[in-house]
Amino acid sequence: MDTSRKVVVLPCSGIGKAYGALSREIAYELAERVRPDKTAMTCLPLLVISDSDALKLVRENPVITIDGCPLECARKSLEAVGAKPAHACQSFKFYVAHKELKPEGVAQLNEAGRKLAGLAADELAATVDRLIAGEDA
Amino acid sequence: METRVKIGIVSCSGEERPEGTVCRMACRRLLEQATDKTVTICLPLFIAGGREERTFATKYPTITVDGCEKRCAARATETLSAKPRMTLLIPEILQKHGLAVPKKRRNYGPDEEPAIQAVIEELAGAVETVLANI
Numbered sequence: 001m002d003t004s005r006k007v008v009v010l011p012c013s014g015i016g017k018a019y020g021a022l023s024r025e026i027a028y029e030l031a032e033r034v035r036p037d038k039t040a041m042t043c044l045p046l047l048v049i050s051d052s053d054a055l056k057l058v059r060e061n062p063v064i065t066i067d068g069c070p071l072e073c074a075r076k077s078l079e080a081v082g083a084k085p086a087h088a089c090q091s092f093k094f095y096v097a098h099k100e101l102k103p104e105g106v107a108q109l110n111e112a113g114r115k116l117a118g119l120a121a122d123e124l125a126a127t128v129d130r131l132i133a134g135e136d137a
Numbered sequence: 138m139e140t141r142v143k144i145g146i147v148s149c150s151g152e153e154r155p156e157g158t159v160c161r162m163a164c165r166r167l168l169e170q171a172t173d174k175t176v177t178i179c180l181p182l183f184i185a186g187g188r189e190e191r192t193f194a195t196k197y198p199t200i201t202v203d204g205c206e207k208r209c210a211a212r213a214t215e216t217l218s219a220k221p222r223m224t225l226l227i228p229e230i231l232q233k234h235g236l237a238v239p240k241k242r243r244n245y246g247p248d249e250e251p252a253i254q255a256v257i258e259e260l261a262g263a264v265e266t267v268l269a270n271i
Binding site: 011013015016020024025032041042043045047048076080106107 | 161164165166177186212217242
């Protein structure tokens with residue numbers, strides 16, 4: 001196994017909606033707590049300006065996009081630079097599966113939102129493991 | 138009828154860096170404090186959105202706020218929409234206020250508040266400057 005291989009976690013950059021904040025929190029949970037050694041993050045706007053380091057990272061590693069709204073900025077920005085997500089998800093769907101945890105707050109999520117982000121990251125861990133092993137998501 | 142010109146704020150989202158979080162939180166709070174003067178757009182919508190999103194900086198005099206020297210917000214706004222009226226950079230603001238860059242990317246509290254307040258102060262001043270020069 002190539003130990004340098006990382007799964008890139010690319011959340012949407014939404015600054016106006018709770019589900020954008022949820023996307024980002026899921027990415028942080030995944031990259032900082034759940035799979036810190038197997039994941040990497042990059043800023044989505046770096047793809048918008050075609051930053052060479054960011055382009056190399058997303059073109060040479062599998063990418064999980066986590067979008068906060070149907071406009072799917074993360075997935076579309078990735079595809080705009082010629083890469084495809086190995087796995088694309090929307091943060092709203094984690095709420096649909098865990099309706100007792102309603103995310104609120106834009107600058108920072110409420111406690112329910114943070115719990116939901118933790119659960120979502122736990123669920124995505126298996127996807128990270130499969131991608132690191134070279135399997136399909 | 139509301140005819141007053143609003144200022145467009147384009148924030149770096151900087152998911153990878155603490156400066157990005159400072160940027161997002163300060164811009165968000167300023168937007169909430171000055172809803173009659175400001176609007177925003179998620180930066181990647183310049184690519185993922187449609188014509189409406191790409192005309193953002195032509196409709197609104199725009200201030201960009203960036204978290205690092207790569208200046209994604211300023212460059213993307215100018216390239217994909219229109220030249221911003223003012224550009225701000227988080228490290229410069231924090232240096233001016235004698236503050237260190239926060240070390241973490243999330244779960245901000247009292248330790249990070251001075252950095253956020255410094256950016257809000259500078260951004261609010263920039264909004265007034267741009268409004269005064271329209």
